[in-house]
Amino acid sequence: MAEETVSCPVKIHMTTEIFQEETEKIELVLFGHYYEKGGSAYLKYEEMQEAGKIHTVVKVASGRALVMRSGAVSMRLDLREGSRRPGTYENGYGQFPIEAAADEIVHTRTGSLSGQLSLGYRLYMHGDSVGTYKMKIHYEEVQAAK
Structure with a gap:
């Protein structure tokens, strides 16, 4: 089993643009955790929505991303550039099969423990x-209080 090579608490600034009949923009500032394991980068965070708490893990490796959510909403979104992939979405009304076609999966490191993820998908x-989504997730290390 591969060891975690980097692990730190991070501040996350996330912007999601949703293009449907109208454009919706959602901005969140959250605290979470960034780590690297087995050649992949992971961001873990929690967000509160009207439905309740949602735990999210975003895993990124070359040309692929996996977005897993659990809690008030459950979702598994397997993103690979150039292909339409099956996934699932579940809320209080039931579970629905979904598919996602990724247009952009970019992970740019801006420092040893900071960077940006850009995910674009239909x-x-x-x-x-049901829409086109563009997520930009900027993360940077949070220094622990002494």
Whole structure:
């Protein structure tokens, strides 16, 4: 089993733009954890929404990203550039099969423990487009209080 090579608490600034009939922009500032393991980068964080607490893990490796959410909303989104991949979405109303086609998966390190993830994808439910999503996640190390 590969050891974690880097691990630190981080401050996350996330912007999500959703393009449907109208454009919606969501900005969040959260605290979470960044780590690297087995050649992949991981961001873990929690967010509170009206439905309740949602735990999210974003895993990024070359040309691939996996977004896993659990809690008030459950979702598994397997993103690979150039292909449409199956996933699942579950909320209080049931579980729905979804598909996602990734247009952009970029992880840029701006420092040893800071960087940015850019994820762009088109989301489909029952074969129909439900929108185009562009996520920008900037993270930087948080120094522990002494």
